Every structure is written in structure tokens, then in C-alpha cells.
Amino acid sequence: MGEWKRHRILMVSDFFYPNFGGVENHIYYLSQCLLKLGHKVVVMTHAYNNRSGVRYMTGGLKVYYVPWKPFLMQNTFPTFYGTLPIVRTILIREKISLVHGHQAFSTLCHEALMHARTMGYKVVFTDHSLYGFADAGSIHMNKVLQFTLAEVSQAICVSHTSKENTVLRSGLPPEKVFVIPNAVDTAMFKPAPERLSSHEIVIVVISRLVYRKGADLLVEVIPEVRFIVGGDGPKRVRLEEMREKHSLQDRVEMLGAVQHSQVRSVLITGHIFLNSSLTEAFCIAILEAASCGLLTVSTRVGGVPEVLPDDMIVLAKPDPSDMVQAIKKAISILPKIDPQEMHNRMKELYNWHDVAKRTEIVYDRALKCSNQNLLQRLSRYLSCGAWAGKLFCLVMIIDFLLWHLLQLWKPAEDIEEVPDFILSHDQDKGISWDNENQSLR
Template sequence: MDEQKRLRILMVSDFFYPNFGGVESHIYYLSQCLLKLGHKVVVMTHAYGKRSGVRYMTGGLKVYYVPWRPFLMQNTLPTLYGTLPIIRTILGRERISVVHGHQAFSTFCHEALMHARTMGYKTVFTDHSLYGFADVGSIHMNKVLQFTLADVDQAICVSHTSKENTVLRSGIPPNKVFVVPNAVDTAMFTPAPNRLSCDEIIIVVISRLVYRKGADLLVEVIPEVCRLYSNVSCMDSVFGKLEAWFIVDNGRIK
């Protein structure tokens, strides 16, 4: 690729591997695709246990695990200017041209975008989740988002509903927001060569058990489906705050 067209991108978020989730997977696979196109990609996140310092992943993806410890839901403590020295060092060392922050409630994301714009870098923000307007947490988060997105160059949302939600919450002009829908790479999922049973329908649920992911709806739907259809079995592979009381046994929630 022509060096003038080659971007040097810094992905920033509190959420990255070895933690699991949609944001983590999104950042990883987006980075891999950009690397295949010839761009330079670096990821910045906080340390996870003993995973600290600089690590390399598939395709030469360089990851900075900054020695900041999370204090709540994998988020680091907001410091505003505490991350400025390390962000400035990474931007200069890697000769970054674009800073791409992920997730509205990531402390690293907000601070990196703010510092990058202060130093004149191009910035992009991707919002991965819908958020409310009425509760105290949402009101606080939306004010922070308005502050951060007041000066970003572009924003990306993972659905048209998410775009409407982000525009309303942050006040960013709609013409700055683009939609890149979430998708499933079907090449990574193949059916079993031999079907186990033609008489039984197995429903597999793989999700985080949090309210935003519809855990409350799942609790109501599973027993009803199993009551209506005797040949349905439910399997769960779930984790999250509600995992302790969400155990499926023959259609019953225990």
C-alpha cells in the first residue's frame, strides 16, 4: 500500500482480550481486517491481571496493556489527565494518524479521544450499545458523551437504532454518524455433520446475563416456549450478574 494512504490507527477501550464480549471481538476482528488491508493498528487497553506491558497478537497486532487497574465492571478510574503521558507516548512512538475509541462507558475511550483532539489528531468513536435517558447513571453518562463527542471527526454505530440513540444522547450532528451493522461471520459456524435427532429442537443461548441484553425477557420466554412445544430443549452458556439464579433445567428457571 502507498505509504501516504497507509493509516496508523490506535484502537482504545477498557474492553479487550482476554476479557470476552462483543466490544472485545469487534475491536480484534476489525483490527485484523485493517491489518490485512495494509494499515498499521495498535490497541491500547488496561492491564488484565498479570497481562501488562506490550503484547503481540495474531497478524502482528500490537497491544499496550497499560498498568491501570479496573475498579468497576472492567472500567478504570476516571482521572481526566492521568492517562495523558502514556497516551502521548504511544501516539508519538507509533506515529499514529487516527485514534479510534470504542464504547460509551469506557474511561480510556473518553480520555484518549479528548487528549487526541487536544493534540490535533483525527478521531473516530464507535458506540456499541443502547443507553437510556431517565435514570441517574444514564443522565451522567450522556453528559460525558456530549463533552467527548463535541469535537470528534466521525462516529460509527452498529445499527440504525443505535445511531438514533447516540445522536439523541450526545447531540452530535447526524451527518457525522455512520452505521456499520453488526454481523455474524457464517464461515466460522458450521452445522454438525450428523444431526443428533430429527424429533428434538435444541435452543442454545449464549449471552451475558445483564438487563441490557434482554435477560429479563429470556427468563419469561424460555418456560413459555418449553410449555408450548414438548420437543424443545434449552441449553445455556451464559455469564454475568444474573448467572447465579439463571439455570435452565427442562424449561424451568432455577
């Protein structure tokens, strides 16, 4: 095999393990597959309770849990420049060549991408959610996203609907935005060894019990059928009140928060998986359920219609009566569903190794983008608005000055570079990492 230069990637987000969710899983599985491809991957996130400092995960994945505590929905408090010293240190210590930020709602992601561009690094951003345009929160977030993505090298969205949403919100040229869907670990999510009896149909819901995930919609739908509900959140009280009101204790089982390692054991107890989200860019939960052989009933929102073939999912409007009709339709076609066949199809449709290879292409394109001086970069920020553009320019100028002050105070030569994690020999591909020549052999 000829010499091949690898990427050195810093993944940044407020959302990572031990917290669980779609973004956390995406970063972890993508990082593991990139490591197997021979790239160096380091993750930066904030501290979780007593988890702080540097940790190593499976495959030599290095995680920096920086000593910032979350203040709202696992997000750190915006500091603008407070993270500059530690971001700079990590970039130099790990000899990073590219920074990959995840999730528009992540404060740490926005700040790291801003600092990385100031220091001349190429940056890639992945958007995992959909946002509106009219409410105050969305208007604020969209302006922040416009600022962050003004200089992004390339961007990734998890669905075509998400791409359209991101392009409209940020003003990014569509040719800079790529669609790379999520995937599922089919080795973990497998059907039950024996097909379940159809004497009593069981519908499974595993979701955060919040408004965005359609918890209020569930309250209207559940009295009609039997459910197993896994998940926790502020809307759990409404579900329990509904169960008491209709005396459904024998038909509605509330499991509370379910650990990710236990999700499969809950899924294989049911026949149908119900997703009642009111907004969704992709929905990994649907993939996990389909991989376990469950037929899915879901609201027709966001990127959900793009996720599964028509014979694996029944879509409905986010309306209680329409959801009940969709569930009845799903029950009628259940006898035609072969869980093992569905699992095998999911293996072919969604694979994390394929996601990593497609992401690798985006990295290649990002590194080919031309470098620009400060004046050329500021012109992009001026286009963000009459007042906002000037404010963004001021923020970047201050960031640039602080970076140069840091260089004077602590030159890059004084920051010790850490040795690379030595990859074990890959018996199947005959690949190992040559630490001296910085190439695969």
C-alpha cells in the first residue's frame, strides 16, 4: 500500500458521553470508524459531574473533558474568548489539522470553530437538528449560526430537509453543504431470537418526554392501544396523569429513563415502534427500531420521510386521530413483516463505516480550501447584516488580537506535543500506523 496521509481531527460538541442522544452516538461511532480508517480523532466536550480531564475510550479515542460546567440543557455558558487558551493548547498538543463541530445549539462548538478559524485551521460543521424562523429563540440561534458558518470550510447535514433548513438559516452556499445520514450499529440492535406472538400487539415508545418529541401527542393516542413507554422528561407527569385518569395501569408500562445499553432489550418486547416527534432532522431511534425488526409508525415531520423505505414505516400527520389510524394500518400489515429480513436490509442501508468514508471525502475537500488573511475573512462577516456584520467583525478582530497575545505569552514551541496513540495491526487489511513517517503502511 502506498503512502497515505491521515487527517488529525478534533471533534467538538457540548453533547457527548456519558450523556446519551443522537448527537452523542453520531460523534462516537463516526470517531471510531475514522480511527479504523487510520485517522487521528480527539473529542473535546465539557465536564460531566466528576468526569473531567483526559479520558481514553474504545479504540484509543481520546476525550478532553474541559473543566466547564453546563448551565442549560447540557450547554456551557457562552464566554466568547474564555475557551481560546484551552482550544489553542489542544490543537497544538494533538497536532490537529481540522476541527469538526457538531450541533447548532452547542456553545462549545461555536466557540471552538471561531477560534480555529482565527488560528488558520480548516473547520467542518455538522447540523443535527431543525430550527424555525419566526420565534425569538430561533431568530437568535439563526444569527449565531450565520456568524459561525460565515467561514466554515464545509458543512454536513443528516438529511436533505436538514440541508435546506441549514442553508436558509445560515446563508451558506448549497454547494458547501453535504448530506450524510446517520447510521445504526446493527451488531447491537438485532431482532429477538424468536418471533413474538401476535396475540397481543405491543407498541414501544423510547424518547425524551418533552414537547419537541411529541409527548403531548402521546397523551391523546395512548388510551387507544397498549404501550411500553421508555424515557423521562418534564412531560412524564402528563403521561402518568393520563394513565391514572383512564385506569390504564395494565396497558401502559412506564419504564422511566432507559440506558442506551438496555434499549434493544426494550425494543424486542414490542411489534411496533412509535415516534411522535413534532420536529426531527433524522431520528436515529427509528433506525434502531427497524434494525430490531419493528415496524415504525411516525409523524410525517422534518427528515423522517427520508429515513426508511415505505414498506418499513407508516407515516401520519401530527394529529391524534391520524396517528391512531396509522397504528391500525400498521397492525394490519404486521403479518407481512419479517424482522430478520428487515434487519438484513438495515445492514445494507445504513452503515457507520460508509458514513465515515463519506465524511472523509468532506475533510479532503475542506483541506483544499484556500487560506485567507484577516481582511478577506472580515468581508464575509460584514455581509451578515448592517449591524450584526460590524459586531461580528469586532468579535473576530478581538479574537485575533487575543490569539497573538497568547502566542507572545506562551509560544507554540513551549506547548509539549503528545505522542500519538499507536494503532494495533489490522490483520484483515494489513494496515498499521507508521509513527515515524506519519503514514499508513
